[in-house]
Amino acid sequence: MxxxxxxxxxxxxxxxxxxxxxxxxxxxxxxxxxxxxxxxxxxxxxxxxxxxxxxxxxxxxxxxxxxxxxxxxxxxxxxxxxxxxxxxKLVSSVVLRFTLSEGRTDRFTENLWQSAGNVANAATLLAQQLRYGTDCADDAYSLGLFHNAGMLLISSQFKDYAKVLKQAHLAGYSMSDAEDQNFQTTHELLGYMIAQSWGLAPELTNVIAYHHSHALILASDDLYEKRLFALLKLAEHMTDENKVLLDLDEDLEWEQHKATILDILELDELTLHDLGDYLQQQGVPNRYHA
Structure with missing residues (x-):
């Protein structure tokens, strides 16, 4: 853990x-x-x-x-x-969306749920394609929908939230550092508290708590946690989460940690194009589809 x-x-x-x-x-x-x-x-x-x-x-x-x-x-x-x-599992994810988004129609909220849906579908399909089993595929789906839930809490109070994140990224700061400095919290911790209070499995709450803290989650001795984390990060990257959320083309986090993530999933970069074609065939847009 x-x-x-x-x-x-x-x-x-x-x-x-x-x-x-x-x-x-x-x-x-x-x-x-x-x-x-x-x-x-x-x-x-x-x-x-x-x-x-x-x-x-x-x-x-x-x-x-x-x-x-x-x-x-x-x-x-x-x-x-x-x-x-x-x-x-499914209904919890569905209800979360309605609970956190009630009455909100702003652009960032719409982008966040579009991205969450893309990541959830991609993570699930990747788990299925890599033959990790039904339980892993279900957990990957829930993780994809829940992992950025804390962002909605912050953006509901700070209307400049997305702008601050984008500026921090362009300046080379991590998302967590930018959140802590500007809002005295992070979406990882808030997401963890939501997931814990809603009764998600410990493996999911741990990954949500550390999904931008690679060193901490990768130090876990729990292979299942690391596998879920790797599926999430690969799904984020393949579905262009940064582009959908913040209109950013670069994925610096992926570039820094991709070797470790691919190693956990026993993949190499050449297979990503094949996986991209597979996701596209299943209706999930991604950066690797030709």
Whole structure:
């Protein structure tokens, strides 16, 4: 596992920010799934209580992630298809989007969710293509959607957030240093607190906490954590996260750490073009597609 989070740093990072609690619908779904005799129909009814959440759940199930030949048209069918263990992962990610984005229509929020969707789909497809198994693919999807959730908390209070990040990048500063200096917090720590309070697995919360702190996560003795981290960083790079979020062409973080990331995934740079073609075929735009 990656080293423990310094709670003093967390307390400092939370100053002025409120971590959104799990909505009632999620708590109810979790309670039903953890009951002695979980009822798929009841779970579907809970999801259907919010038309936005229900609609987005169906959109995700019918995405390239699952590769279905026939579209699923009802939440109950989706729950039966996914199985109980996968429902909570997917619905948590869907609900997070609606909870953090409620009432917000600004350009940065739209870009952030576009990027999160691209990264989530790419990370999942990469995990599948590299034969890491269903659990890893599911976790990679959740990680892709959750990893920058802390950005929404900061940008909700500081309207110049995206501008500060872009200027810092152009000046050669790290994102975390720029956030700490200008906003007295980082999106990594805030994202960690959201993920922890929403009950994500420890492997996911650790990767979120350190996804811009390569040395710390790579020092972990947990291969699964490092694999998830590597999938996330490769997905970020391939889907041009910096370009979508901040209109930046350079990916300095990737250039600095790509050798280690590729080594974890047992890949070389030549295979990235083939993976890019594969992602494009599955509907995920990326920088390696010719």
């Amino acid at each position: 990656a080293k423990a989070i310094n709670m003093a740093e967390v307390e400092k990072a939370l100053s002025g920010f409120t971590i959104p609690p799990q909505p009632t619908v999620l708590l109810s779904i979790k309670a039903e799934i953890e009951s002695d005799d979980p009822n798929i129909k009841r779970i579907a009814e809970l999801i259907n209580q919010d038309l936005g959440i229900a609609g987005f759940t169906l959109k995700v199930v019918n995405s390239v992630y699952f590769g279905l030949r026939r579209k699923i048209s009802s939440v109950e069918h989706a729950c039966k298809f996914l199985g109980l263990n996968r429902v909570i």
